[in-house]
Amino acid sequence: MLRFDLLIFGDAGWGDELLISSFMTILVSLSSMGLGIFIAIFATWAKVSGNIFTRMVANFYTTVIRGIPELLVIYLIFFGGSASIMYVAKIFGYHGYIELNAFTMGTISIGLISAAYSTEVFRGAYSIVSKGQAEASHSLGLSKFHTFYKVLAPQILKHALPGLGNVWQITLKDTALVSVTGLVEIMRQSRIASNVSHSPLTFCLSAALLYLILTTFSSKVFNKLEDYSNRNNVTT
Amino acid sequence: MNFELIYNNFFIILSGLDETLELVIISLSLGFIIAIPFALARASSIKILSQSVYYYVFVIRGTPLLVQIYLIYYGLGTIQFVRESFLWFFLKDPFFCGVLALVINTVAYTAEIFRGGIQSVSKGQIESCKSLGMSRFIMYLKIILPCAFRQALPGYGNEMILMVKSTSLISLITIMEMTGLARNIMYKNYAPVEAFLAAGSIYLFLNFLVVQFIKFLEWKYNPHLRIKA
Numbered sequence: 001m002l003r004f005d006l007l008i009f010g011d012a013g014w015g016d017e018l019l020i021s022s023f024m025t026i027l028v029s030l031s032s033m034g035l036g037i038f039i040a041i042f043a044t045w046a047k048v049s050g051n052i053f054t055r056m057v058a059n060f061y062t063t064v065i066r067g068i069p070e071l072l073v074i075y076l077i078f079f080g081g082s083a084s085i086m087y088v089a090k091i092f093g094y095h096g097y098i099e100l101n102a103f104t105m106g107t108i109s110i111g112l113i114s115a116a117y118s119t120e121v122f123r124g125a126y127s128i129v130s131k132g133q134a135e136a137s138h139s140l141g142l143s144k145f146h147t148f149y150k151v152l153a154p155q156i157l158k159h160a161l162p163g164l165g166n167v168w169q170i171t172l173k174d175t176a177l178v179s180v181t182g183l184v185e186i187m188r189q190s191r192i193a194s195n196v197s198h199s200p201l202t203f204c205l206s207a208a209l210l211y212l213i214l215t216t217f218s219s220k221v222f223n224k225l226e227d228y229s230n231r232n233n234v235t236t
Numbered sequence: 237m238n239f240e241l242i243y244n245n246f247f248i249i250l251s252g253l254d255e256t257l258e259l260v261i262i263s264l265s266l267g268f269i270i271a272i273p274f275a276l277a278r279a280s281s282i283k284i285l286s287q288s289v290y291y292y293v294f295v296i297r298g299t300p301l302l303v304q305i306y307l308i309y310y311g312l313g314t315i316q317f318v319r320e321s322f323l324w325f326f327l328k329d330p331f332f333c334g335v336l337a338l339v340i341n342t343v344a345y346t347a348e349i350f351r352g353g354i355q356s357v358s359k360g361q362i363e364s365c366k367s368l369g370m371s372r373f374i375m376y377l378k379i380i381l382p383c384a385f386r387q388a389l390p391g392y393g394n395e396m397i398l399m400v401k402s403t404s405l406i407s408l409i410t411i412m413e414m415t416g417l418a419r420n421i422m423y424k425n426y427a428p429v430e431a432f433l434a435a436g437s438i439y440l441f442l443n444f445l446v447v448q449f450i451k452f453l454e455w456k457y458n459p460h461l462r463i464k465a
Contacts (some may be wrong), residue, residue: 067397067443068436069404071415080428169297176300180408187302200310208299208307215298 003199007206014193014203021189022210028185029172031107036114036171037164043115044122058119065116070109070174077109078181106178106185114171121163122156129155158229165222169215176211186210241427245434248417253438255413259403260442263335264396267342272381274343275350289347296344302405304341309333309409334406342399349391353384386457393450397443404439414438 009015043061046054065073081100089098100108129152137147179187190207194200278289296304312318312327326332357380365375407416418435422428455462 064436064440067401067440069401069415069439071404071407072418072432072435072439075415075419075422076428076432078428079422079426080432083428173300176302177405179302187300187306191306194310199314200306201312201314204303204307204311208295208303211300211303212295212298 002205003197003202006193006197006199006202014189014197017189017193018186018203018206018210021184021186022214024183025172025175025185025210025214028103028106028110028175028178028183029168032110032114032175033168033171035107035111036118036167039111039115040118040122043119044126047119047123048126062116062119065113066120070113070177071180073113074106074109074177074180077105077112081105081108102178102181102183105181106175106183110171110174110178113174114167117167117170118164121160121167124163125156125159126152128159161222161226161229165219165226168218168222172214172218173211238427238430241425241430242434245418245421245427245431246437248421249414249431249435249438252412252414252417255411256400256403256442259331259334259338259406259411259413260400263338263342263403264399266335266339267346267399270339270343271346271350274347275354275384276376278347278351279354293344293348296341297348301337301341301402302408305334305337305405305409308337308340330406330409330411334403334409334411338399338402338406341402342395345395345398346392349388349395350384352391353386353388354380356387357383382457389450389454389457393447396446396450400439400442400446 006013007015007018009019043058046058049055082098085100086098089096133151133155134147137151142150175185176187179185179191182188184192186207190203194203197203274289274292277285278293280286308327309330312333313324318324318327326336361379361383362375365379370378403413404415407413407419410416412420414435418431421431425431
């Protein structure tokens, strides 16, 4: 049954715990999205650089990640993350025990998933920006770095923004799956609360509401960003 | 890397394929049928119909599927009214709850995809239907829906792939499909990579089949887009 008295702040209710867990969700989403974009920049580079080997590796990565359930990727990192990091550390001569905390594991797994989607977005945006732009700046004598930094990157980012908004929504919702690793974000907190208070309906609904608030708010932010990036567009 | 373990795991996980396929096929086909009236309602000019579908889609797309699954499986059962009614007979079964959550989820996404298709049908087509004296029903059945479906095929293909991936979440409400079996292996043998490779390859193959199926449908129903040899 619905029990609103369980949602008050303080010791008697779960309101403050849910609020803190919402910040955890935002934090994991932001760091995963950041990691995802960081990886995606390199993966996009690998895809468009013209080297057939790097392109195959990047294509394999995006195909596999987008074709495999997110939960499996999270389990792989959760059960195999520490072991593989210790394996790498052993090569470098460190024999101690390394344990990744739930936040790091969540960020790595969701970041890897988010990167695959961001890569496709960036690749699409790159193909829109015409080749003539790069050729023109080359003929003006701009260095390769400046061509990318001053001419191509701003245009790519502009075209990628709507797609990145979608990836952000996916990433935000995927963080709910990180609850299986024990990280106390919205989903985990509401499961704990419903187990303690025996009122799952209340807390499942509050979790849904919190996610809804986050997704609605972030789509508003992205709309504003898109307006800003299109401020110089000529409208007829 | 232990190849014998991958080989053994492969057959253990393969035994969960029928659960996964059942979930995929039941929820996709039910979702497809239910999504058509929803899409028509969303595209209709009757405000209350289109608004209510809009809010339904808004809520479902704004919340994670996991929340929806937990809400149905753990949440609905605690309502006294539901427990005493005939609904409890269905809702106490985790498989039914899983299918219900997947259908509710996919209907929202599919309705939105089909709406795009319906609205892409050009006005000229509708006007010529009217000038030929077609009834509304025949117009929708013979002209608008087929055209809309053709237009919506690529988007619907993505939704099918998402559904194949989404069934893995049903493992969190005790259904032992492929992801659930893979998790068991990871717990027991502590061989995460081997279990991941075995399960992941089956999912990839399933999605490969889905992509081929959609390509075939596009080839069949969009003959004007075929590349001439």
